[in-house]
Amino acid sequence: MSSILKIYAPVISTYGRIAAMTAEEAGLVWENVPTHAGAGEHRARHPFQKTPAVEIDGIQLYETIAICQYVDDVHGRGQLQPKDPLERARMSQWISIANAYVFPTTENGLVLPRLVVPMMGGTPREELIEQALPTIAYQMTLVSNRLEEAAYLAGNRFSLADIFMYCILRAVQLTPEGRMIFDQLLPLKKWASTVSTRKSAQATQWSTEDFMD
Numbered sequence: 001m002s003s004i005l006k007i008y009a010p011v012i013s014t015y016g017r018i019a020a021m022t023a024e025e026a027g028l029v030w031e032n033v034p035t036h037a038g039a040g041e042h043r044a045r046h047p048f049q050k051t052p053a054v055e056i057d058g059i060q061l062y063e064t065i066a067i068c069q070y071v072d073d074v075h076g077r078g079q080l081q082p083k084d085p086l087e088r089a090r091m092s093q094w095i096s097i098a099n100a101y102v103f104p105t106t107e108n109g110l111v112l113p114r115l116v117v118p119m120m121g122g123t124p125r126e127e128l129i130e131q132a133l134p135t136i137a138y139q140m141t142l143v144s145n146r147l148e149e150a151a152y153l154a155g156n157r158f159s160l161a162d163i164f165m166y167c168i169l170r171a172v173q174l175t176p177e178g179r180m181i182f183d184q185l186l187p188l189k190k191w192a193s194t195v196s197t198r199k200s201a202q203a204t205q206w207s208t209e210d211f212m213d
Contacts, residue, residue: 005030005071008045009052010037012206014103015064016052017167022068022160024200026076065095068160080160091154094146094161098168102139106172110136114175129177137181140169144188152191158198166195174209 009016023030045053109132153161172178
């Protein structure tokens with residue numbers, strides 16, 4: 001019986017897409033089950049009520065890094081995780097940076113107020129965006145500087161670090177402010193363009209991407 005990765009996450013979800021991209025890279029069939037993190041039944045899947053949580057191979061997993069490592073190890077032959085110790089450390093470093101710094105800053109300071117709030121009929125808090133932009137630009141410059149040194153975040157091969165960072169920064173790129181920053185950081189823009197051509201990126205596109213570009 002072929003395995004299917006069942007992803008419990010909102011329809012448009014950065015971390016749900018990270019799990020889906022990893023599944024695509026592994027040649028694994030996946031299915032998104034629209035789920036609100038606060039749903040009562042979701043607590044059984046994720047005790048901290050975050051998304052995504054997944055079902056695969058008769059088991060349940062939560063926390064995106066654990067999900068992606070399992071999928072890549074078991075179904076992708078570990079192709080997204082470098083064997084070289086330094087490159088593997090770089091991968092872990094950039095995943096940590098993406099999760100701990102880049103996502104909270106960009107999500108709360110730009111993506112939510114600029115994209116999500118208007119979708120829900122609200123008015124963006126411009127002062128919140130203005131306050132966050134210098135930090136966002138600084139963080140993206142650090143990523144771009146790394147991509148000036150190497151083709152990908154871990155080194156010369158595409159890895160889980162690129163999936164995490166791409167999905168996070170793709171949402172940023174859909175905002176006017178984010179596009180301006182990308183236009184000023186050519187190594188970052190080139191990398192994003194390269195990753196966007198991968199089958200895994202194209203197969204997991206959000207329904208809103210085309211008209212936001």
